[in-house]
Amino acid sequence: MLQGNTISDIAVRLERAMQDRTAVVGIVGLGYVGIPLALTAAKAGFNVLGFDIDSPRVDQINQGKSFIKHISSEAISEAVQSGKFEATADFSRLSEPDAILICVPTPLTKHREPDLSYVENTARAIAPRLRKGQLIVLESTTYPGTTDEILKPIFESTGLKSGEDFFLAFSPEREDPGNPDFGTSTIPKVVGGDGPDALAVADALYSRLVVKTVPVSSSATAEAVKLTENIFRAVNIALVNELKVVYAAMGIDVWEVIDAAKTKPFGFMPFYPGPGLGGHCIPIDPFYLTWKAREYDIATRFIELAGQINTRMPYYVVNKLAEAVDRSGKAFTGSKILMLGIAYKKNVDDMRESPSLKLIELIEARGAHVDYFDPYIPVIPMTREHAELAGRRSTALDAATLAAYDAVLIATDHDNVDYKLVVDHAKVVVDTRNACAKAGIPEGRVIKA
Template sequence: MAPDTERAEGVADVLADKLAGRRALIGIVGLGYVGLPLALAAVRAGFPVLGFDTNPERVAALNRGEGAFHHIPGEALGAALRAGAFAATGDLARLDEPDAVLICVPTPLTRHREPDLSYVEATAGAVAERLRPGQLVVLESTTYPGTTAEVMRPRLEAGGLRVGRDVFLAYSPEREDPGNPDFATSQIPKVVGADDPASRRLAGALYGALTVETVPVSTAATAEAVKLTENIFRSVNIALVNELKLVYDAMGIDVWEVIAAAATKPFGFMPFYPGPGLGGHCIPIDPFYLAWKAREFDVPARFVELAGEVNTRMPHHVVERLAAAIDRTGRPVSGARILVLGLAYKRNIEDTRESPSLRLMRLIEARGATALYHDPLVPVLPATREHPELAGRRSQPLTAETLAGADAVLIATDHDGVDYALVARHARLVVDTRNVMARNGLAGPTIVKA
């Protein structure tokens, strides 16, 4: 056996033994919608967890047992803290403590819709400064194929340690679906890819302890491509139904009725639903990551780019429908008061990342109207990179007075628990992008689908 191979196996065996005995300290960088559920899954599996986050207020809140999200039971965080199994810190100098470092940081787009890997690069640099032999580093952030090998690995090896021999590197894409009660982190199979056998084995051992199943693939780039493929599949199909909505609207056909009937076919059809645009950190972003990388190989990604364009245009279509509906009441859009119902990007969570509601509000106000909002899960609008001018706005109470005082109510997110019958009774005009009024058996001349 070659000396390097023998050394790699020896170092890997030590970590594998720690993982098997649940003695390995798991470090998770980024305690947001991906990192915090992952941390709690690791605690439930019997591992001690040290979480890292650069937001000092969030770190302090988590260490007090606060700051869990709406869809994550707060008692799970409290129990982990009381047991001494979890702690949060903002001190990146402690990155040498964990045996495994899992990176769950944002990967947004730039203003020109190109990948922004600044968070990944900064985290990789911080890890590299404290890297010690025997550590496993896993990137979970969504990104283009090649990021682990081209961005992560050179930084980790800059100090002389070698991946696959002294330290270990893998990619395992996050598959969180916040607010989905049927699939918690530990119930979702985990794809694991690495470019050397030792890294692949260790990452598989770690996630095998955390989740119901691991799915090993041959390389990190393959695992990166898996994540993009999953979300591009959804993006393309959502773009298709969004485009069909426009076509069927012009024909006087209700696209929601069409989809409901088509979904009765027991094979060959999978229902997707139109909406006011895409939100969240994955589906609006991932297609552009692949399209950008494809240009490096001089290969066009026409379907991918077209889907992104269709979905990006949907807020404009919704505002056009809203304006036309208001115009039919005899009032101009300019000077109107519009109540946007639902600010989160999907139902029953508080996440506003890339939410189309934010763009809708900006487009509404660009027409001279006033955009208010109600969202029971978003009492105050947080600062965002794309819409800083909206930060600090507060949710309006959903009362008869609020509804009657608006020229139109625009339903952008269909949270459960909202009294849609109250909306139907008191709103002058309802523009519904989610078909939620019909689903609740509510109809009438003041309700318009968009």
């Protein structure tokens, strides 16, 4: 435990511990954000203690086994065997780390309002073990003010004071699962703190982990940065989704339009349409700001409109699918549909907020039956919104299987799918990702949606 007579002395000592890597780093939440961060910190030379409420997951990690496709078991095993990384479900050990990084989910409720229960429960688990000289950093995406308005009061209820006894900061995660070009250590990290000492200490830690830190004036500013990044994407995806519908009515291929437009060397950035939004950020984060803005009596009309457009995309896709099946001479009610891809994006085993789940729900509500193929997700796991789909298994993908279905719906454009096989043997192909065209297959019977 770090000792000192004044807070500035404690800050200096903790900063020095970050610099010479003698500080112990604790990470709460060992998922798609926490595991890469833990491995990065261990590789940088820190001793890392990871916390998770999922005991089987903890055991799996300590055995050197990965549960995430793009993170190898070798990487976890190396970190564990080096003695630099240990996972635990024992939250009484939260007093051990000098820095605790919170990487837990921040979903929406069924009413599309922020659900901070994971963050609050984590804070309440930390509070009884909070000690003088610790750094606490929230990485979970949330609305501006969460660190100051939610975490700070919980921690200060112990009698310790932020800026006097402990340091509090916000540094949003910027993970992009499955992206081969950018990993945790090569992505710049935004850092905001509750006061200059907190910022300095947090910056001292992250500057040892990532290629570059981007200090900002406050934790609320850092929270706003993360929302801005994802709202930017959500709004632009909504724009191209709307253009897709308009251009389809005109007989124009929106993907061809975008590919031509992106040749302009300035003033244009390509975004691509899809069957709906998925992942842990884009479908959720804009609504955190929308909810918070109501406190200031401000209507976020642009953001809400984008949300409405994006959430309607699965309905548009199902209508296109039904039309395609009907035109083939088969009634949609009673038809058999094979969905290619259940992950929210290509080449990952991540199903968080996947639009494929909504697509299955809508298709089956109209009387058709859906099976799926996904090389990365052999079984649909339990989800909060679609519990009834849990346990369904991926089918085979071969000529006989394809021919047995009335239509194939491409919902995720995994690279390791033989799209020529699909087009050659499926009765009808509806492509929401332009996967067939990208694979060089003539359009023919492929219907874009």
